[in-house]
Amino acid sequence: MEGNEVESRDDTERPEMTLFALFPPTAPLAPLLDSLRTLKIPEEAISISSTLPLFEEPALSQWKPIQLYPVTLIAGAIGILFGFLLAGGTFVLYPLRTGGKAIFTRPVVGIISYETMMLFAIVSTFIAALIRVVWSHRSRARYDPRIDEGLIGVTVQVDRGDPRSGSVQRLFEESGAVEVVTR
Amino acid sequence: MEITQNNFSSHEDEEKQAWKEIPQINHDLIAPLQSVNWKYLTLVGLLSLLVLAGAVAWTYQIKTGIGQTHLHNPIFWGIYIASFVYWIGVSHSGTFISGVLRLSHAEWRRPITRISELMTLFSIIVAALFIFVHLGRVWRFYYLIPYPNQRQIWPDFRSPLMWDATAIFTYAVSSTIYLYLPLIPDFALARDRVKGWRRPLYAILSLGWRGSQVEWRWLAMAVRIISILIVLVMVSVHSIVGFDFAVALVPSWHSTVMAPYFVIGAVHSGVAMVAVGLYLIRRYYHLENYIRPEHFDKVGKIMITITLSWGYLYFVDRLVTWYGRIPDEMNVIDALFYSEYALIHWFMVFCNFIYPIIFLTIPAYRTWPLGMMIVGLIINIGMYIERILIIVPGLGHPRLHYAWTSYFPSWVELMILTGSFAFFALMYILAVKFVPVISIWEEKEGRIYGRK
Numbered sequence: 330m331e332g333n334e335v336e337s338r339d340d341t342e343r344p345e346m347t348l349f350a351l352f353p354p355t356a357p358l359a360p361l362l363d364s365l366r367t368l369k370i371p372e373e374a375i376s377i378s379s380t381l382p383l384f385e386e387p388a389l390s391q392w393k394p395i396q397l398y399p400v401t402l403i404a405g406a407i408g409i410l411f412g413f414l415l416a417g418g419t420f421v422l423y424p425l426r427t428g429g430k431a432i433f434t435r436p437v438v439g440i441i442s443y444e445t446m447m448l449f450a451i452v453s454t455f456i457a458a459l460i461r462v463v464w465s466h467r468s469r470a471r472y473d474p475r476i477d478e479g480l481i482g483v484t485v486q487v488d489r490g491d492p493r494s495g496s497v498q499r500l501f502e503e504s505g506a507v508e509v510v511t512r
Numbered sequence: 513m514e515i516t517q518n519n520f521s522s523h524e525d526e527e528k529q530a531w532k533e534i535p536q537i538n539h540d541l542i543a544p545l546q547s548v549n550w551k552y553l554t555l556v557g558l559l560s561l562l563v564l565a566g567a568v569a570w571t572y573q574i575k576t577g578i579g580q581t582h583l584h585n586p587i588f589w590g591i592y593i594a595s596f597v598y599w600i601g602v603s604h605s606g607t608f609i610s611g612v613l614r615l616s617h618a619e620w621r622r623p624i625t626r627i628s629e630l631m632t633l634f635s636i637i638v639a640a641l642f643i644f645v646h647l648g649r650v651w652r653f654y655y656l657i658p659y660p661n662q663r664q665i666w667p668d669f670r671s672p673l674m675w676d677a678t679a680i681f682t683y684a685v686s687s688t689i690y691l692y693l694p695l696i697p698d699f700a701l702a703r704d705r706v707k708g709w710r711r712p713l714y715a716i717l718s719l720g721w722r723g724s725q726v727e728w729r730w731l732a733m734a735v736r737i738i739s740i741l742i743v744l745v746m747v748s749v750h751s752i753v754g755f756d757f758a759v760a761l762v763p764s765w766h767s768t769v770m771a772p773y774f775v776i777g778a779v780h781s782g783v784a785m786v787a788v789g790l791y792l793i794r795r796y797y798h799l800e801n802y803i804r805p806e807h808f809d810k811v812g813k814i815m816i817t818i819t820l821s822w823g824y825l826y827f828v829d830r831l832v833t834w835y836g837r838i839p840d841e842m843n844v845i846d847a848l849f850y851s852e853y854a855l856i857h858w859f860m861v862f863c864n865f866i867y868p869i870i871f872l873t874i875p876a877y878r879t880w881p882l883g884m885m886i887v888g889l890i891i892n893i894g895m896y897i898e899r900i901l902i903i904v905p906g907l908g909h910p911r912l913h914y915a916w917t918s919y920f921p922s923w924v925e926l927m928i929l930t931g932s933f934a935f936f937a938l939m940y941i942l943a944v945k946f947v948p949v950i951s952i953w954e955e956k957e958g959r960i961y962g963r964k
Contacts, residue, residue, distance in 0.1 A: 379728075384728070448685060
């Protein structure tokens with residue numbers, strides 16, 4: 330709760346205003362989101378927090394798809410190149426003639442490149458996802474420990490003085506919010 | 513139409529009821545982090561002593577030399593490498609159970625994934641430790657790393673041991689990531705419920721998680737991609753460990769079936785270890801409502817498939833060798849089947865194949881948690897023996913008969929081995945006090961949406 334107090338002091342200085350409401354888990358989200366769209370609140374200004382992913386909710390299925398595969402693929406390709414240079418480069422720079430084996434052993438380069446491809450792909454995917462988790466819409470989402478008890482948190486961000494803030498607050502209350510906080 | 517309507521209402525009621533269970537799930541699954549009793553502390557103390565004994569033995573070995581082991585020419589690999597192979601095998605528990613079941617959307621995986629992912633991480637740590645234990649001059653370990661040092665020594669990538677080093681490094685990093693990613697929401701939950709020194713640590717590890725759908729979507733996407741990749745890494749890692757043997761011309765090692773045989777063997781010991789872990793966690797943390805007999809049943813069915821696959825590959829490998837009757841290979845086969853290793857070999861076959869097949873095919877047995885733990889233990893004993901039997905008889909029967917020899921580990925080796933098992937158990941039980949052993953958010957997700 331201390332964190333919230335600190336947050337509220339900072340919030341008064343912000344140009345944006347945050348409206349946060351807690352809903353019972355079975356409250357229908359679709360009509361609420363439709364009404365917010367009617368008010369022309371952009372998708373980026375709405376954040377829904379829950380203790381588990383609500384991917385099954387039809388109301389959220391219209392959200393823009395996210396892409397992480399390009400990061401994985403590009404990092405994997407760099408990994409192949411790294412493995413090729415590491416193993417192949419070793420054979421070129423340190424040519425040890427051992428046991429009649431070829432100086433440049435292609436299967437070995439393949440094995441090393443495969444592993445470095447996987448390493449680069451996994452680490453890059455992980456880092457990219459973490460960056461997105463930490464930064465994406467972080468400022469918009471409100472947190473309340475009761476969300477982990479099953480309540481659904483809805484945060485809407487509008488400019489201070491935006492006339493729609495009153496409508497959003499009313500909408501929250503009419504949709505069955507158990508608590509509405511404005512900061 | 514009426515029936516459909518009734519079903520719909522009934523489903524809605526179930527969902528409402530499931531949402532009401534969420535505080536209880538939070539409470540039940542956070543509880544193991546918060547309770548410490550004298551039994552726990554005694555176990556930690558006992559395991560710490562065993563780990564200390566292993567560390568003392570290793571220190572003694574470093575101080576007095578690798579001659580303290582009973583390794584000798586031509587048996588240059590013994591229980592250290594067998595342990596390395598075994599623990600790498602156990603590490604396949606997490607990736608196989610968690611990765612494959614996540615990809616196949618198996619709902620019953622939910623209480624099992626975290627338990628197996630933790631096993632993966634700790635078994636890789638123990639496996640990696642054995643690489644260093646095996647080194648004669650461990651203080652020169654950095655010669656294994658490819659960097660231009662003062663003597664211009666650069667690792668030779670033609671050596672399968674370098675493939676090993678690369679693969680295991682990849683696997684260790686990937687497994688840590690794979691364990692950590694789904695833990696972020698659970699760390700956030702613990703952040704708000706656990707007091708004391710762990711709280712700030714959870715705050716850092718949870719990365720300020722707030723449970724917004726954007727965060728959930730990125731997390732789910734990353735877990736999905738990494739699940740695919742880590743299964744591919746899993747197959748490659750134990751194939752490469754198999755190549756350590758298969759690319760050598762030692763009798764009984766040089767076999768094309770070695771790589772898949774190693775992968776299946778690894779999964780065999782890994783899944784069996786999960787059965788052991790499931791029983792112990794369920795029993796001591798009273799998680800009977802979460803780890804239910806149906807979960808043991810499902811794990812048991814997987815174990816049947818793996819047991820059959822293992823038996824098939826083992827039979828194929830031995831049959832082809834036996835049919836070819838190449839003298840050098842037959843010397844090893846004879847030693848295993850009829851001579852000095854026969855007793856332990858057939859005991860291994862009993863543990864790895866006969867016992868599991870007999871009991872796991874009985875449906876009632878699979879839903880008996882204690883029975884599943886017993887079969888898990890027996891398979892692991894069998895798989896450890898199998899690792900020894902892959903290494904020692906082959907090395908002990910080289911092509912020149914005058915060099916035939918045998919091997920039994922020294923007290924130093926046995927002490928380090930005991931310490932390694934204790935180290936694994938110690939890391940696990942300490943982790944149980946820091947990491948929720950069942951993925952809380954996945955469990956909740958399963959309760960709410962799993963029935964759809």
